[in-house]
Amino acid sequence: MRIGAHVRMDSDPIGFGEKLGADVIQMFVVDPQSWDKPAPHPRAEEIKASDIDLVVHSSYQINVASLNNRLRMPSRNAVAQQAEAAAELGAFGLVVHGGHVRSDEEMAEGFVNWRKLFERQADKGGFPVPILIENTAGGNHAMARHFDNIGRLWDAVGDFGAGFCLDTCHAWAGGEELVGIVERIKQITGRIDLVHLNSSRDAFDSGADRHANFADGTIDPQLLAEVCRTAGAPVILETPAEGVADDLAYLREHVG
Numbered sequence: 001m002r003i004g005a006h007v008r009m010d011s012d013p014i015g016f017g018e019k020l021g022a023d024v025i026q027m028f029v030v031d032p033q034s035w036d037k038p039a040p041h042p043r044a045e046e047i048k049a050s051d052i053d054l055v056v057h058s059s060y061q062i063n064v065a066s067l068n069n070r071l072r073m074p075s076r077n078a079v080a081q082q083a084e085a086a087a088e089l090g091a092f093g094l095v096v097h098g099g100h101v102r103s104d105e106e107m108a109e110g111f112v113n114w115r116k117l118f119e120r121q122a123d124k125g126g127f128p129v130p131i132l133i134e135n136t137a138g139g140n141h142a143m144a145r146h147f148d149n150i151g152r153l154w155d156a157v158g159d160f161g162a163g164f165c166l167d168t169c170h171a172w173a174g175g176e177e178l179v180g181i182v183e184r185i186k187q188i189t190g191r192i193d194l195v196h197l198n199s200s201r202d203a204f205d206s207g208a209d210r211h212a213n214f215a216d217g218t219i220d221p222q223l224l225a226e227v228c229r230t231a232g233a234p235v236i237l238e239t240p241a242e243g244v245a246d247d248l249a250y251l252r253e254h255v256g
Ligand SMILES: [Zn+2]
Pocket: 134, 167, 196, 238
């Protein structure tokens, strides 16, 4: 069982992971609010050589599904660039949110755009690390909020070896029950490559994306431990910094 957390200290990610006692860490390769091009990490050699596994989370504006060329094109470029940077650090994947179309637009076209991302990259030899598509919490035209839509998404991208990242806060706030969720999503995607194990500040099906520590959130911590135990994938905590060590300790105690 590989458990860890999202890094808040980008200058020294391995130091952060060691201090926390993490087996796996997640980090950004650019300011997540920016369209910056990734720069080489000054500690790349140390990161690659470490026993601590790494996954990279892509920046937040990326929306591969968008029907707007001026958002979709830079999104495709950013995914390609950040996948390259992830590979250079020895990461096992790049997490990309499912994205959305606008409420007056057809969801089907968003799924086609996801397929095109992979088709176009396949012409260039594919991505250098697996793209892990993450479920999201809000909106009625999200590609990966409701699991029936994730099924439609997978019909579009499954052939290309897309990976899946299950976020428990997003599933819960998005209105998907956590009991039996691992089996349910695996029936759709065939795989879980990464878990974002977060509690939620908000209620079931609220549509709000606000992560909480296990002790403060609205999700029963035993349900979170159950997902951790059954997913068969590395687990990253993206919970508020002040409680991450306690969340990790809870998992070490209850998952074994
Ligand atoms: Zn997440």
